[in-house]
Amino acid sequence: xxxxxxAVGALVAPSLAQGDLDDVLRWxxxxxxxxxxxxxxxxxxxxxxxxxxxxxxxxxxxxIRHACEVGDNLSExxxxxxxxxxxxxxxxxxxxHGVEIRSTFVKPAGHGSWAVRFTGRTLADNAQGxxxxxxxxxxxxxxxxxxVADGAVRxxxxxxxxxxxxxxxxxxxxxxxxxxxxxxxxxxSPAKRIAGVAVAVPGESVWKARDVFQExxxxxxxxxxxxxxxxxxxxxxxxxxxxFALDSDGARRKGRNLVFAQMLVHGEFAFDVIYxxxxxxxPIDVAAIDDAAAAxxxxxxxxxxxxxxxxxxxxxx
Numbered sequence: 001x002x003x004x005x006x007a008v009g010a011l012v013a014p015s016l017a018q019g020d021l022d023d024v025l026r027w028x029x030x031x032x033x034x035x036x037x038x039x040x041x042x043x044x045x046x047x048x049x050x051x052x053x054x055x056x057x058x059x060x061x062x063x064i065r066h067a068c069e070v071g072d073n074l075s076e077x078x079x080x081x082x083x084x085x086x087x088x089x090x091x092x093x094x095x096x097h098g099v100e101i102r103s104t105f106v107k108p109a110g111h112g113s114w115a116v117r118f119t120g121r122t123l124a125d126n127a128q129g130x131x132x133x134x135x136x137x138x139x140x141x142x143x144x145x146x147x148v149a150d151g152a153v154r155x156x157x158x159x160x161x162x163x164x165x166x167x168x169x170x171x172x173x174x175x176x177x178x179x180x181x182x183x184x185x186x187x188x189s190p191a192k193r194i195a196g197v198a199v200a201v202p203g204e205s206v207w208k209a210r211d212v213f214q215e216x217x218x219x220x221x222x223x224x225x226x227x228x229x230x231x232x233x234x235x236x237x238x239x240x241x242x243x244f245a246l247d248s249d250g251a252r253r254k255g256r257n258l259v260f261a262q263m264l265v266h267g268e269f270a271f272d273v274i275y276x277x278x279x280x281x282x283p284i285d286v287a288a289i290d291d292a293a294a295a296x297x298x299x300x301x302x303x304x305x306x307x308x309x310x311x312x313x314x315x316x317x
Contacts, residue, residue: 024085027114027275029105033067035077035092036103038114038275042161044140047206048273050118051135051213054097055128055178055240055264061217065094066210072096083303086114087296098126108284108292112162112277117289119270128240129178129266133213134169134273137206138257146198146259148248153196153261164278169194169261170286172270178241179266194271197260198250206258213260220246240264 031037037049053060065072075093082088086107093100101120108115122130138144142159155167171193201212221243228238246262263271276283305311 023112024107026112027107028085029079029082029088035065035068035074036090036116038105038116040162042159044203045159045161046136046138046142046157046165047209048134048136048275049209050101050103051133051210052094052097052099052101052130054094054099054126054130055244056098056126058221058240058243060097061214061221061244063097064210064214064217065097081297081300083296083300087293087300089293089297095123097130098123099130101132104289104293106289106292106296108288113275113280113284115272115274115284115289115292117270117272117293119268121268122266126266127179129264131217131240131244132263132265132269132271133260134271135209135213135258135260136167137201137209137259139203139206143254144198144257144259145252145254146196146256147251148194148196151193153194153259155259162277166276166278166283168272168274168276169196170272170274171263171265175263175265175269175271176267178239178264180241181239192245192248193263195246195248195262196251197246197248197262198253198256199258199260200255201258203257209258209260212258216246216260217244220244 025041027038027040029037030039030041031047031049034049037047039045039047049066051064051066053064068077073096075095077090077092079088079090087105089102089104091100091102099120099122101118103116103118105114105116107113136155138157138159140159142157144155144157147154151171153169158164175193197216199212224243225238241264245264250256272286272289274284274286
């Protein structure tokens with residue numbers, strides 16, 4: 001395992017002119033306080049980040065994973081490969097919430113566009129699944145609008161610094177929804193592959209996306225619990241899927257600058273987040289993400305071996 005990201009400066013080839021290098025480095029995983037997040041090197045711009053919480057414990061909404069906290073006690077997180085430019089991958093293993101998540105960040109189609117593929121699984125002792133959320137928030141000037149269509153959350157927007165962009169958050173068709181509690185019919189809580197929620201917050205509060213999401217989650221769960229109690233005479237069953245699966249809201253409404261995409265999953269899962277700079281020649285092809293990652297991985301490993309020559313010094317993989 002190559003957890004040597006502090007040596008990243010030695011692994012970035014100094015072959016680009018300064019202007020091209022500035023373009024290549026405009027976007028990156030420049031939110032090091034988060035388990036995963038991106039932003040451009042532009043002040044008051046577009047932020048993004050990953051959040052999750054396990055559904056086995058109905059109090060886990062109070063412990064949503066987002067920022068790296070010592071008390072979270074993840075057994076593994078942090079990049080094992082990152083070239084400082086256009087590729088990075090890591091594994092986040094969270095036993096307390098019963099999930100393992102892998103992220104692969106790539107820029108396969110030009111300087112302004114990027115993609116991240118998340119794959120993972122719920123752990124063996126996780127019975128009710130996990131809530132995954134990915135968000136984009138606009139801190140400064142610009143516009144964003146959200147739609148849920150064709151099984152994906154789609155965002156269109158523009159800012160003075162970034163120009164026009166489109167975003168796709170696309171869950172894998174093979175993702176499985178968490179189980180329902182005994183006695184609850186499937187049509188009482190229909191499975192949704194993904195839900196999109198767009199809200200308006202002050203620009204200076206976008207970095208508090210976790211708090212905004214947490215408030216939304218508990219408000220929704222309380223409303224669902226009251227509804228179940230009212231219609232069942234206090235005998236209704238509810239679990240994480242029933243309580244915490246958000247409904248889509250805020251589509252195509254003006255003035256919304258914070259968008260959440262939520263997925264509830266159990267077992268193996270995957271989803272892609274794709275940011276397309278509309279000044280680029282073509283949007284990122286989902287099918288090309290794995291090929292781009294494989295090429296970046298091979299190049300990283302070859303350069304790592306050439307720079308550090310650890311095998312010749314008696315170190316293994």
